[in-house]
Amino acid sequence: RTLTKKTLANCEKYKQEPNSENKELVVVSVNEVFSLIDKSVKKNVLHKNNGANKKSKINKVVKDFLTNK
Numbered sequence: 073r074t075l076t077k078k079t080l081a082n083c084e085k086y087k088q089e090p091n092s093e094n095k096e097l098v099v100v101s102v103n104e105v106f107s108l109i110d111k112s113v114k115k116n117v118l119h120k121n122n123g124a125n126k127k128s129k130i131n132k133v134v135k136d137f138l139t140n141k
Contacts, residue, residue, distance in 0.1 A: 078101055082094070086098050087137055098134060105130055106130075
């Protein structure tokens, strides 16, 4: 949850000040979140559908922020 919140905060930061540094910060944080979700699914902490839903929701929000400046 913490990484998800940080990713959303980075999206807000990018929305306020759209530059390449902030965009890279968003991309790196999304990769970290996806990696952590995949690891938790692999260790059966999350069900695979739950992990897919979380990734989908995060990806949708991030995509909206990156495309709508």
